Amino acid sequence: xxxxxxxxxxxxxxxxxxxxxxxxxxxxxxxxxxxxxxxxxxxxxxxxxxxxxxxxxxxxxxxxxxxxxxxxxxxxxxxxxxxxxxxxxxxxxxxxxxxxxxxxxxxxxxxxxxxxxxxxxxxxxxxxxxxxxxxxxxxxxxxxxxxxxxxxxxxxxxxxxxxxxxxxxxxxxxxxxxxxxxxxxxxxxxxxxxxxxxxxxxxxxxxxxxxxxxxxxxxxxxxxxxxxxxxxxxxxxxxxxxxxxxxxxxxxxxxxxxxxxxxxxxxxxxxxxxxxxxxxxxxxxxxxxxxxxxxxxxxxxxxxxxxxxxxxxxxxxxxxxxxxxxxxxxxxxxxxxxxxxxxxxxxxxxxxxxxxxxxxxxxxxxxx
Numbered sequence: 595x596x597x598x599x600x601x602x603x604x605x606x607x608x609x610x611x612x613x614x615x616x617x618x619x620x621x622x623x624x625x626x627x628x629x630x631x632x633x634x635x636x637x638x639x640x641x642x643x644x645x646x647x648x649x650x651x652x653x654x655x656x657x658x659x660x661x662x663x664x665x666x667x668x669x670x671x672x673x674x675x676x677x678x679x680x681x682x683x684x685x686x687x688x689x690x691x692x693x694x695x696x697x698x699x700x701x702x703x704x705x706x707x708x709x710x711x712x713x714x715x716x717x718x719x720x721x722x723x724x725x726x727x728x729x730x731x732x733x734x735x736x737x738x739x740x741x742x743x744x745x746x747x748x749x750x751x752x753x754x755x756x757x758x759x760x761x762x763x764x765x766x767x768x769x770x771x772x773x774x775x776x777x778x779x780x781x782x783x784x785x786x787x788x789x790x791x792x793x794x795x796x797x798x799x800x801x802x803x804x805x806x807x808x809x810x811x812x813x814x815x816x817x818x819x820x821x822x823x824x825x826x827x828x829x830x831x832x833x834x835x836x837x838x839x840x841x842x843x844x845x846x847x848x849x850x851x852x853x854x855x856x857x858x859x860x861x862x863x864x865x866x867x868x869x870x871x872x873x874x875x876x877x878x879x880x881x882x883x884x885x886x887x888x889x890x891x892x893x894x895x896x897x898x899x900x901x902x903x904x905x906x907x908x909x910x911x912x913x914x915x916x917x918x919x920x921x922x923x924x925x926x927x928x929x930x931x932x933x934x935x936x937x938x939x940x941x942x943x944x945x946x947x948x949x950x951x952x953x954x955x956x957x958x959x960x961x962x
Contacts, residue, residue: 616672635730636662638675638718641700648737653712657703659688661720661730667692674721675701677711681743681752681842683899683932684710710901713739713840742768744781744826744842746811754824756847759816767807767828767839775800777832779807780908782893783815784938784950786822786846790815791940791950793893798832821848823953825938827895829906838904841897841936868928868935868956876923877931879954881939883920888913889944896924898931928958 640648641658648657659675669692677686688701703711718733746754747764754763767773767781777798784791792815796807816824823845830837868877881894890911897904905924928935937954 633664633666633722633725635720635722635725636664637731637733638662638720639733640718640735643735646735648711648716648735650712650738650740653708653737655705655708657705657708659701659703659718661699661701663696663698667695667722668724669693669695671722671724673699674723676717676719676721677703678717678719679711680715680717680745682710682714682840682901684901686711711737713737713742715745736768739770741770741772741830741837741839743840744828746842746844747808749844752842752844754816754844754846756820756849759820759846760813762813762816763811765809765811765826767809769804769806772830772832772835772837773798773802773807774832775803777830779828779830780893781809781828782826782895782906782940783811784825784895784940784953785815785819786824786953787818788950788952790818790824792948793940793942816846819846822846825895825953827897827904827906829908838906840901840904841895865934865955865957867959868931869959870928872927872929873923875927876925877928877935879922879924879937881920881922883911883916883918885949886911886916886941887944888916891942891944892920893940893942894922894937895939896922896935896937898926899934900930900932903931903935931958933958 639660639662640652641660642649642652659677661673661675671692673690673692675688675690679685684707686703686707690699690701692699714737716735716737718735720730721728722730745766745768747766748758749763765781767779773779775798779796779798781794781796782791783793794809798807823843825841825843827841828839830839877896879894879896881892886892888911892907892909892911894907895904896906903926905926907922924937935954935956935958939951940948941950942948
């Protein structure tokens, strides 16, 4: 017997394709088998990957997740395959069983899920439930993308430690076809401390072709956001085309730890709500110009938890806009956003400096 289930992430999304129920007798067999067997599990792989990289040609179609045949594998034994993403909410997992004693086990990652894995580091593994511990070694890949998630070199996962916040970190924009010579790049950083938001613009020169771009993130921009967050996103304009990266979000650890109740759990701020109302395939957002001035450059960033739902709007404010509400129509329906949406704005002052707005965080309503 099986049942569909789901795993959770920072956006409250993510998917596990199937969970298998077992009988008490099957559970007893598994426990007994675990006690008996000690097996060195081989690492899993993706067919077509080379030198730790999954090419675009592989992720543009169904991908094959391969578990090599290993000594002692038992027909009927359950396996759980995992692909974990570093930044997105597109983790993939699937349950299967071993069908032969002397062949590899393969699973298919559908093309529509494979595309969601692009442009970021991936971690592959599987669980063989007839041994204890059941975990395979991890295999690390970089999934090629037309554009990549912004990365912080010193940070594993999405938590910037207090020590790193005091030292500063290096932001990496990976080389891609979009970043060819002549490309104009705009990099945006938004912080929970709105005064610490900033923007940088630069051009890719001929000498930069094929190289990653490394940008220092100074301690002053991180220390101000301790106990909060920072988010990074960039756009690329090149040859009449524009690319927008996904938004990478990081929590910034503080110096002290919160008290924790012995009985209960810590709470967190709750999101607002976005109703599923289709307005010609778009999601309307109102942005007040309060606090803005003529000549300020406004950048509005909107994204959903679903991959590929990032929207960046930038404009210089004129006299006719000051004191009025700006009506912005993000080009995605609420039901395309993957269950949640976030947005912020950054204003570059005509007089110098930049400031960010508070972060908008919404859960997409399931009530129709």
